[in-house]
Amino acid sequence: MKAEQVSNVIEKSLELEQIEYRSMLYDFYGELLTQHQKNIYEDAVFNDLSLGEIADEQGISRQGVHDLIKRCDKILNDYEDKLHLVAKFTRIRTKIGKINKMTDNEEIKRLSNEIIEEL
DSSP: OOHHHHHHHHHHHHHHHHHHHHHHHHHHHGGGSOHHHHHHHIIIIISOOOHHHHHHHHTSOHHHHHHHHHHHHHHHHHHHHHHOHHHHHHHHHHHHHHHHHHOOOHHHHHHHHHHHHHO
């Protein structure tokens, strides 16, 4: 694999991690956004609509959409900085994954997976 290909693979991997992180932030704190903020954020992040498409749909400028998405990212990150719910969930999920790898007991695996679902 050429260096440019490796760079592209790394860049795509980082983009996917960023999308997953934004999704988790939204899962934990999205209800704290206004309905207008949620609509635009969901269109941009989850529905992969362009700024122009969202602007046309919402009747606002592309710059307004961009600013609102940035503001939502900041709001969600600020909540995480204060409450650390995503970080805690990630640590618990990692530990449960280790428990599942350490045991062949199906009952333990089932219970640990139920814990993850409840979080």
